[in-house]
Amino acid sequence: MSNQANNTARASRIEVAPWAYNPSAWSQRIPICILAAVATLMATYMALYQWGLINAVWDPFFDEGSQNVLDSKVAQTMDRWIGIPDAALGAFAYLGDAVLGLAGSTRRWQYRPWLVILFGIDVIPLGIVSSVLVILQGAVVGSWCFLCLVTAVISLILAYWAYDEVYSSLKYLLLVWKKSHRISVVWNAFFGIPTTISRQAGDELMREVN
Template identity: 75%
Template sequence: MFDQNAQIDSDLNAAVPPYSYNPSAWSQRVPICILAGIATVIASYMALYQWRLIDSVWDPVFGDGTAKVLDSKVAQTMDRWIGIPDAALGAFAYLGDAVLGMAGSTRRWQYRPWLVLLFGIDVIPLGVVSSVLVILQGTVVGYWCFLCLVTAVISLILAYWAYDEVYVSLSYLWRVWSKTHSWRELGYAFCGVPSEQALAAGREIVEEAR
């Protein structure tokens, strides 16, 4: 049983190895949220064109390339598969990045692993999918979309920036498992339910950086 007198570590900004900083710090997460917000606006703008709520779409590099990509058979096929334009799906995903990036404390890697992993699932696959779609633009569609390239670059940056926090949370969960070999304890740690073993694992990780 969890000792009710056990104290949760109050040092929310402690550095976490193998890094010399705290991956859950606001200084790490706010830039992700800002960039995700920019991508949300860009993707929403392209979705408005795909929904024909606006007549044209801006592209300063490839002329009508963006419009041709958004109107391509690939985009139309994806629309039929998922029920909404692919740009709209991207906008929802980027908005999710921003919302999940803002949620939780600066020690959520330990106290809310489920939130960090959900954040990672939203951010990292999105970067991979965006890269694949950009490759399809040139190889299958035959045109390039400037705004799509911008959001793809943003996606890769977001995935790179989010990786450290996801890695630390997974390392923490692995340590809990190594200490307990208990699915119950691991489940508690994943959900953020305090336990003596989970708190001890978190303290050990933080102390390694001191």
């Protein structure tokens, strides 16, 4: 029984081209979720200050720099534009990263491309926006915020870690299109409705680990 179980476990491990691993595996997604959860807590903490629920923000390096950034005209302008503090928006986005990272199976790159792409839309633009905001801190505000810098770095790491799974889903959908040249078939594949062509495309991208 044990040999049969080991053989089944080995057979269930897959690699998804062009990667030497499965980008939807839990080992790939759990670190993203943990890091996103950490960033959620940091962003929520800063949002509490911007909402006036706490009086100060901890900063081990820049003294009152964090407060200067969070109280800056840039932050106030964004608050007027989006209706909530920018840190709160970041907290919601990071929470979305964590939730979307946990959703779906280890074959979601094939079975739920819509979910993977939604995950990528939440993760990758967030990394870009965070980088822009960090640049604005130094160029416009003239102060630095330690927790803002940390969350910006986390955003870039998350974007880097999420890229492979998004790429695999897009490659899968492109292969479905090349095989069918029918929008309806691609649309079904996008929403996880199986067809003979989508199964063939998924099988072509996967290989079992020996």
